[in-house]
Amino acid sequence: MIRFRSIITRIVALHVVAIGITSILMPLALYWLLNQAANNLHRDTLRSEAFTFSTFLRPQPDGQLSLEIPQEVRALYTSDYGLYAYSVLDAAGHVLFSSRADGKALFTEDDHSPGGDWFTRRISTGSTMFGVSVDRPIGQHRYVIQVGQDLAHRDVIIDDVVTSFLPRVAWITFPILLLLLLIDILIFRGALDPVREASKTAASIGPSRTEVRLPEQSMPTEIIPLVHAVNQALDRLEAGYRAQRDFTADMAHELRTPLAIVRARVDSLEPGALRDALRADLVNMTRTVNQVLDIAELEAFIVQTDAKADLHEVCSDAVGLMAPLAVEMSKTIALTGDSGPIWVHGQPEALFRAVRNLIENAIRHTPAGTSIEVEASKDGVVRVLDDGPGVPEDDRQTIFRRFWRRDRAKAESRGLGLAIVARVAEAHSGSVAVENRPDGGAVFTLKLRPA
Amino acid sequence: MRVLLVEDNQELVSLLVKGLAQSGLSADSVGTVGDALHVLSTMKYAAVVLDLGLPDDDGLALLRDMRRKGDATPVLVLTARDGVTDRVTGLREGADDYLPKPFAMEELVARLQALLRRPGNLLGRLLTFGNVSLDTEGRQVFVAGTPRAFPARETAVLEILLRRGGNVAPKRLFEDQLFGLSGDIGSNAVEVYVHRLRKMLSDAGATVKIHTVRGVGYLMAEEKEEKAG
Numbered sequence: 152m153i154r155f156r157s158i159i160t161r162i163v164a165l166h167v168v169a170i171g172i173t174s175i176l177m178p179l180a181l182y183w184l185l186n187q188a189a190n191n192l193h194r195d196t197l198r199s200e201a202f203t204f205s206t207f208l209r210p211q212p213d214g215q216l217s218l219e220i221p222q223e224v225r226a227l228y229t230s231d232y233g234l235y236a237y238s239v240l241d242a243a244g245h246v247l248f249s250s251r252a253d254g255k256a257l258f259t260e261d262d263h264s265p266g267g268d269w270f271t272r273r274i275s276t277g278s279t280m281f282g283v284s285v286d287r288p289i290g291q292h293r294y295v296i297q298v299g300q301d302l303a304h305r306d307v308i309i310d311d312v313v314t315s316f317l318p319r320v321a322w323i324t325f326p327i328l329l330l331l332l333l334i335d336i337l338i339f340r341g342a343l344d345p346v347r348e349a350s351k352t353a354a355s356i357g358p359s360r361t362e363v364r365l366p367e368q369s370m371p372t373e374i375i376p377l378v379h380a381v382n383q384a385l386d387r388l389e390a391g392y393r394a395q396r397d398f399t400a401d402m403a404h405e406l407r408t409p410l411a412i413v414r415a416r417v418d419s420l421e422p423g424a425l426r427d428a429l430r431a432d433l434v435n436m437t438r439t440v441n442q443v444l445d446i447a448e449l450e451a452f453i454v455q456t457d458a459k460a461d462l463h464e465v466c467s468d469a470v471g472l473m474a475p476l477a478v479e480m481s482k483t484i485a486l487t488g489d490s491g492p493i494w495v496h497g498q499p500e501a502l503f504r505a506v507r508n509l510i511e512n513a514i515r516h517t518p519a520g521t522s523i524e525v526e527a528s529k530d531g532v533v534r535v536l537d538d539g540p541g542v543p544e545d546d547r548q549t550i551f552r553r554f555w556r557r558d559r560a561k562a563e564s565r566g567l568g569l570a571i572v573a574r575v576a577e578a579h580s581g582s583v584a585v586e587n588r589p590d591g592g593a594v595f596t597l598k599l600r601p602a
Numbered sequence: 603m604r605v606l607l608v609e610d611n612q613e614l615v616s617l618l619v620k621g622l623a624q625s626g627l628s629a630d631s632v633g634t635v636g637d638a639l640h641v642l643s644t645m646k647y648a649a650v651v652l653d654l655g656l657p658d659d660d661g662l663a664l665l666r667d668m669r670r671k672g673d674a675t676p677v678l679v680l681t682a683r684d685g686v687t688d689r690v691t692g693l694r695e696g697a698d699d700y701l702p703k704p705f706a707m708e709e710l711v712a713r714l715q716a717l718l719r720r721p722g723n724l725l726g727r728l729l730t731f732g733n734v735s736l737d738t739e740g741r742q743v744f745v746a747g748t749p750r751a752f753p754a755r756e757t758a759v760l761e762i763l764l765r766r767g768g769n770v771a772p773k774r775l776f777e778d779q780l781f782g783l784s785g786d787i788g789s790n791a792v793e794v795y796v797h798r799l800r801k802m803l804s805d806a807g808a809t810v811k812i813h814t815v816r817g818v819g820y821l822m823a824e825e826k827e828e829k830a831g
Contacts, residue, residue, distance in 0.1 A: 400683050404655045407682035408611055411704035415617035418707035430706075437704055441684070448685045467818050471770035474815045478823045486817030501686045525817075 162339055163332070170328040177324050182316055189313050193300075194269050194283050196309075201285035201298040204237055210290030216241075218248045234306055236280065240295040247294070257282055257297040270299070278303030281310075345369040349378060356385065395451040402447065406440050442567035445504060446553065449574045454498050459602045462493040462502065466527040469506040473514065481519040484510070488526040488534075494602040495531040497579045502599070505575035505583075506533055508568040509595050513537040517592075531581075531601040536594045541587040550585060572597065605714065606645075607631040608638045608661065609653040609680065618651075621707040627714060635659035639667065647675055649717050651710070652697075654681040662695050669696045676717035680705070712767060729764035732810035732824045734803065736764055745806040755780055756799045759792075763812065763822040772819040796820055 155161035209217045218239070220228055227234045228250060238249040238257040246256050257280070258270035272280045282299025302310050349365045356363045364382045367375055414433055420426045470486045477484040495502070506525070513523045517539030526534040542550060549555050551573040554566065569583075572595075576583040581599040588594050605622065609615050610633040622629045629651075632638045635658050642650075650668075654661035665677055676698045684702035699713050729736045735744040736757070743752045743760060752760065758780055762771050776792040793814075800812050811825050 399685065403685065404682040407684075407703040408614065408655075411682075412611065412614050412617065414704040415614060415621060415707060419617060419621060433704070444684075445686070452686060467772070470815060470818045471772065474770045474813070474818065474821050475768050475823065478813050478821065479826075481826070483813075484815055486815070488817075490817075498686065504686065 158343065159336060159339055163336060166332045166335060170325070170332060174325045174328055178317055178320075182313065185316055186313050189309050190267075190269070193281065193309050197269075197281075197283045197298050197300065198285055200235060201283060201296045202287070204235075204298055205285070205287040205289065205294075205296050208239065208289050208294065208296075210292075214290075214292075216247055216289065216292075216294065234300065234304060236282070236299045236301070238297045240297070242293050242295075257299050258284065270297070272299075274301065276301070276303065342371055345371065346374055353381070362389065392451065399444065399448045399451070403444050406444065410437055410440060439566060442571060445571050446567050446574065449501070449571060449578065452498075452501065452574075452578050454496070454501070454578050458496065458498045459494055460497040460499040460502050462495045462497075462531060462533065462599065463489070463491060463527050465499055465502045466506055466525050466533060469503055469510055470525050473507060473510040476511070477514050477523060480514055482514060482517065483522040484514075484525070485522070486525050486527070489529045493527055493529055493531065495579075495599040496602045497581075497599055501575045501578065505572045505597060506535070508572050509533070509535040509583075509597065512568050512595070513539070513593075516540075521592075529601075531599040533597040533599075534594055535597075536588060536592060538592040541591060541593045542585050547585050551583065603627065603648045603718065604645075605629045605649045605651055606638065606641060606647040607651045608633075608635075608656065608664065609651070610634065610655075610657050611653075618707075618710070622711065622714075625711040625715075627711070633657070635661065635664045638664050642668065642673065642675075649676045649678060649714055651678050651680060651714070654679060654683060665695050665697060678710075678713055678717060716765070729761065731764050731767065731822055732808065734760070734764070734808050734810050736761055745803065745808050748806070750802070750806050752799070752802060755795050756802060759795050759799050763820060766821070768821065768823055770815050770819045770821040775819070 155164060207218055207220050209219060211217055216239070226232050228237060233250075236250045236257055238251065238255070239247045240256055241247055244256075246254060249255060249257065251257065258272055262270040262272040264271060268283065270280075270282050270284065272282075274280045279302045280299045281302055282297055284295055284297045286293060286295055288294075300307050345366070349370065352363060352365055364385060365378045367378050367382070370378050410433065414430075414437075417426060417429045417433060420429070466486055466488075470484055474484050510523065510525060513535050517523070517537045521538035523538075524534075524536045526536065528534075546555075551569045553570040555569070572583050576597060576599075579599055581597065583595065583597045585593055585595050605627055607615060607618060607622075607629045609618070609631065612633070615631045615633075619629050619631060630641065630645075630647075632641055633656070635656050638650075638652075652661045652665060656664075661679070661681075665679070668675065668677070677696070678699045678701060679697040680701050680703060682703045698717055701710060701713055727737060727739050729738060733746045736742070737744075738761065741754070741757055743750045743757060759776060762775055762779060765771075773792055776795075780792065780795065796812055796814070803810065803812070809825050810822050813821050813823055815821060
């Protein structure tokens, strides 16, 4: 079974099939009806001719019958012109008169048309003799008068009308049906216009624009249930997105407020080793909570199609933010590459977090005294290069997984930082990868799409 | 000098009020946007510390309302919602600063003092980092309590660094403040003054060091004490 993707195509295809069938059946039906009508007409003509002919028959006193065809119509019955053929039979079936050369009856019972009251017979010239037989009383006896016509005769035109119908007239139905098809296509296209408009509207709906609904008023009645169902699905989708956003916001509040209380309480303690240790624990815990919240938010995060970010500014902010930590850990950090705005498709805050996490990863996994370089280039690529131990080949994929750690026994977790980078890259249709530098150290490459 | 604390968590409020008091800042507190609007209509505060997650309304609504009424009181926004899309929103709505929860008490105090140090405020004439101080009115530098005579431009560089605390000061900031619109600056002019200041500080025995963040700017950090080994 062929499936058509387009309604118009389906309509056209089915219409063509319908036209094909109609343009064969309709002329045939017309031909049959026309043939019937012509046949009836022909029979009536011949029957009245037979009555006329019966007036030429005169009963003789001896009981015999004489045939006297008047001079003025005799030509019609002669074999020269031969518009009509005739034979007259008595009740016993003996031929009394016949226009045939052999003197036989014009038709026998074998020539009787099945289901009709006329006769047809093939004649020696190859054409068809068509005729009727009429039972008439003349004198005291009844006689059968048969009258026929050779359909090939030049003055018998009634069958010519029928035979010329198919080649001359029937073909006109085909262009008419084609015209009908064309009109139908135009009607359907017009009827589907609101659907096309709705499709355009629907195409603009995205996770960042969930409030858009399809217009229901202008829709054809048949399409309204579908449009209505789509709108209801959008309602549910929007509610789902809102629930997800609300959940992340609530979760952030529920986790960070107690942390803020603990932090404030710890800050109010007397200075000492315990306070410092608690602060350090809180900083670590806060970092993990922040990363978990980032991951949760990024799960439902979609970059708006028209979002633009200056990658140079993003990198500059991230380097600036992380520089104090780098200095504290006895590392130098620098921003290199192309200066000036580098416009990429992206959400600045998300990209900022990605670059920040790459820098933080570099700071935390390199020994003191090394340097970190953040290189932003015009083609929308950020490279974070370090002088650390590098990343073993086997870990270069898994390092971007959540809570990945090289050795489960050691507490050396990279946590969620790089997973966040990977998710941000994915949300921006970009990529992130890590390689080792020829002279040692790792280089993380975050590729984004230039705006 | 009073600040208004708009925060609904009573435990956090009492800890913050206590912490601010230790830094010489007295604070009143309200727990809803409605109460805050009421209090702000009758009292003038030096600054507002505003939590965004309040029970009756979004804290940003209060901020918008204040700004619409022409109230220019500095607002420090506190929020637990430090999401990918939240930070930008908060600042665009007219907040003067933004501090995500949880935060260190010192950080809150430092940020508040930075807001209060604005023109018209007397607080914070003295900027201090490590053992280096600067009297911003008298343009006098002190290292370990001893007055030092630093040239004007080196002092200006120091002021920028001190105002940023331990954070990076972008190079552009130095260029704008040192040379203003007076045209053409040699590409390494800032570097020259920073280099001189570095030497002066180290000669004077300062415990702070100026670090270059190439491509971004400079930052000041306390020199690490040698670990006892």
